[in-house]
Every structure is written in structure tokens, then in C-alpha cells.
Amino acid sequence: MRILHVFRTPVGGLFRHVMDLARGQSERGHDVGIICDATTGGARADAALASLEASLSLSVRRVAMGRLPGVGDLATIRTVARHVRHLRPDVVHGHGAKGGLFARLAASRKPGGPARVYTPHGGSFHYGPAHPAHHLYMAVERYLARRTDLFIFESGFVREEFHRYLGPSGQLEKVVHNGLTEAEFAPLSRPSPAFDLLFIGELRTLKGIDILLDAIALLRASGQPVPRLLIVGAGPDEAAFRAQIVKLGLSDTVTMRPPSPIRHVLPEARAMVVPSRAESLPYVILEAAAAGQPLIATRVGGIPEIFGPAASRLVAPADVPALAAAITQTLGDANRALADAEALRDYVHASFSVSLMVDGILLGYDEIRAR
Incomplete structure (x- = not known):
């Protein structure tokens, strides 16, 4: 097949x-191309695409x-x-x-x-009916659904x-989960971590x-041990979070x-935290699970699908006490946290691989072309 990703x-x-x-x-012998934005991604995207x-x-x-x-x-x-006419x-x-548009x-x-x-990938559907953009986005999605032959949900x-x-949709629909490479399940060396938590x-x-x-801040106010937190990332609300850290008096622990x-x-870090209000099927959880990292996450989006039989351990979103x-529970029982992480690693290894993802999507292409 000749396949173009947008x-x-x-x-x-x-x-x-x-x-x-x-x-x-x-790698399976298909002719593949990509078309994407030229103004974002920076040097890392340039190098990856090259x-x-x-x-x-x-x-x-x-x-x-x-x-x-x-x-x-x-x-x-x-x-x-x-570009489509040319290829x-x-x-x-x-x-x-x-990209779908x-x-x-x-x-x-x-x-x-x-x-x-x-x-x-969740974007349009992260905005509920209360959001001003919801009805506009849903109107566009409804119109474009009539121009779609196959929906593949992650x-x-x-x-x-x-x-x-x-x-x-009235069209062919398939759920094909994201997957990881075998190399990502290689164990990590774990010296004494400098932090308790990682975001x-x-x-x-x-x-x-x-x-x-x-x-x-609640743990500190209640007299419990205050975990050391490492936040790694960038984004539009960084200044607001920095201000919150100062306001809460957490500059010495974050x-x-x-x-x-x-x-x-x-x-x-001893454990990773994913406290999201909304997600689709986040790679960050798959990658941490594959590495055997203890995880604390919220019950949103496709995260319960990743946790499978361990989904009961997930936390309600936007619930500070929970x-x-x-x-406290994860950091207070390191042996239990590591055992839970190993069980989750085994589940993810069996269910979320790049090979399964690629094959599932190609089967969807074959089915819609046969129609």
C-alpha cells in the first residue's frame, strides 16, 4: 500500500x-509518507523526522x-x-x-x-459541553465523519x-491501542533516587x-512526611505552577x-505521578509501566485500559485528599509498590506492543479497502 500520514x-x-x-x-514493505507542521517541534522534531x-x-x-x-x-x-494528488x-x-481535518x-x-x-487523539473530546468550543468542535467532527471511511480509536x-x-459513525470503527518496542521493557538501573515523586x-x-x-501541601499541613517532587516538562501554564509552588511554600521540596x-x-524518583484531569491513552504511563516504575495515576481516559486488572488502584481526578x-500509601510501602509495578509491567508487555498496534491498523486498512 501507499500510505500518507497527516x-x-x-x-x-x-x-x-x-x-x-x-x-x-x-518495515512491512509499504510505501509511507508524512506531512506535518513546519512551525513547531524545534530541533528535536527536526532530528527525529530526519x-x-x-x-x-x-x-x-x-x-x-x-x-x-x-x-x-x-x-x-x-x-x-x-500533495495527495501528487503521491x-x-x-x-x-x-x-x-490532522484529521x-x-x-x-x-x-x-x-x-x-x-x-x-x-x-482525544483533543476535540477533552472539551465537555460546558466549554465554549465544545459545540463548534463537535459540529466539525460530525461533518467530517461523513468524509471518513475508517475510524481507528487508540x-x-x-x-x-x-x-x-x-x-x-455508521462507518467501520476499530480500537487499536498504542504500543511500545521491546527495548522499552528493558529494566532500569535504580540507584538511590534523589526524589520521591516524578511528574x-x-x-x-x-x-x-x-x-x-x-x-x-496537604501532607505538609497534616504533619506527614513531605515528598520531594521533580517536575520535568514545559508548557503554557509553567508560570502559574511556579507561582503556586511559592504560594504554597514548597520551593524547598519541588x-x-x-x-x-x-x-x-x-x-x-521512587514513583511517578500522573494526576491528569483528562487523557486519551498516555504514552508516559505505558513507558513508565514498561520500566517497572511505581505509578500513581487518575482514573481518566484510557488509563484504566492500561492498568487492566489493577484499575481499582487509580485515583479520582481533581481529588486532593485521595x-x-x-x-502516602505508595511511598510508605516500597515493597508493595515495586510488586504492583512488576505486575503492571507484565500486563502491559502482553497487551501493548508496537507490533500489535501496526498489525491492527494495517488490518483495518485492508478491510476498508476490500469494502
Whole structure:
């Protein structure tokens, strides 16, 4: 097959997903290409795409793609459409809200045109009915659903959200979980960690970092041991979190660092915390689980699907006392935390692999092309 992947920003879990998928499809003998934003990602994205491009027979094309809806989207759609006509792919696969928009509007609906595939990565569905943008985003998703041949959801949660707001699509739908490479299950060396807790990810209120800081402040106020927290990442709400740290008097126990590969920083902490208010199927949890890292996480999005039989250990989102209690329990019983982490590692190893992900998506392509 000739396969073209379209997405906006080359950062984060979505970028990781497309990179793994494109590489796996190319290794299976397919002709694969990528088109994504030229204005984001920085040097790390440039280097990652350059390393992948040599194995992609349909190459990598970068064009300007705006994050928010705007008139510039029209020019981007025309550019993507020209690229599609030039490459003549069998499949155009859009990822995320903006990638899905560009892919499905750029692909011809005429007989003989490419199969139009869409993978939501949670973005449009993170905004509930109370959010001003919700109805606009759902109207766009409803219109684009009529231009979609195959929906591939990365979690059962996102499919349920899709059905909740839009109803069944009437098209072929598949749930194919994200996966990890075998190398990511290699054990980590664990010297004496300098920190008790680690948060790694984008610094946004959606990620619940404010709840985590409040939980640590609650532990201090109640006279319990105050965990040392390392926050690794960058994002639009970084200044607000720094101000909160000062306001809560936590400057002596919280350290903030710029983004770093997760396996570089996991050994520095006894446990990792994912206090998110909303998620899809976060790679950060898969990667930490594969490394055997003790985890404290909230019961949101597809996280219960990752935890499987251990989902009862998850914490309600935005619940400061519950998160504080989970931190105390995890740090207070190191042997139990490590045993739970090893059991979760075994479950993730059996259920979430790149090979399973690539094969599942290719089977979806085959089925829709046969139709």
C-alpha cells in the first residue's frame, strides 16, 4: 500500500505514535509518507523526522499548520490536497483534530480516491459541553465523519466519547491501542533516587499539576512526611505552577526542569505521578509501566485500559485528599509498590506492543479497502 500520514504538531504522544506506526508500516514493505507542521517541534522534531525520512519512500513534507481554526487552514488544505494528488496514496490517515481535518478535506471523495482514515487523539473530546468550543468542535467532527471511511480509536474511552457526543459513525470503527518496542521493557538501573515523586509531561492545567502541588501541601499541613517532587516538562501554564509552588511554600521540596527523555529521569524518583484531569491513552504511563516504575495515576481516559486488572488502584481526578492518600500509601510501602509495578509491567508487555498496534491498523486498512 501507499500510505500518507497527516498530523499537525511533531511533539508528544501523537508524534511518537505516528513515528512508530510509519516505521512499522515501512518495515512491512509499504510505501509511507508524512506531512506535518513546519512551525513547531524545534530541533528535536527536526532530528527525529530526519532519522525516519530515509526509510520512508514517500518522504516527509512539512507545511505551516495553525493550532486554532482560522482562514490559514484553507491554504493548508489546498497544499495537502496537492500533495495527495501528487503521491496518489491508497490510504490517507489523519491523526488528531487538525490532522484529521486536513487529511479528510484534502482527500478526494471520487471513486478510486484514497481510503480516508481518522484517529482522534482525544483533543476535540477533552472539551465537555460546558466549554465554549465544545459545540463548534463537535459540529466539525460530525461533518467530517461523513468524509471518513475508517475510524481507528487508540482507546475504548475515546470511542465511547465519540459515541456519547456524536453517536455511532455508521462507518467501520476499530480500537487499536498504542504500543511500545521491546527495548522499552528493558529494566532500569535504580540507584538511590534523589526524589520521591516524578511528574513528566506538558505543563498544562489539564495535566493536574496544581492538584499534585495541593496534595503535597496537604501532607505538609497534616504533619506527614513531605515528598520531594521533580517536575520535568514545559508548557503554557509553567508560570502559574511556579507561582503556586511559592504560594504554597514548597520551593524547598519541588524542583522543576526542562523536558528530558523519560527513561533518563525515571531512576531519579521512587514513583511517578500522573494526576491528569483528562487523557486519551498516555504514552508516559505505558513507558513508565514498561520500566517497572511505581505509578500513581487518575482514573481518566484510557488509563484504566492500561492498568487492566489493577484499575481499582487509580485515583479520582481533581481529588486532593485521595491523591495525597495514594502518595502516602505508595511511598510508605516500597515493597508493595515495586510488586504492583512488576505486575503492571507484565500486563502491559502482553497487551501493548508496537507490533500489535501496526498489525491492527494495517488490518483495518485492508478491510476498508476490500469494502
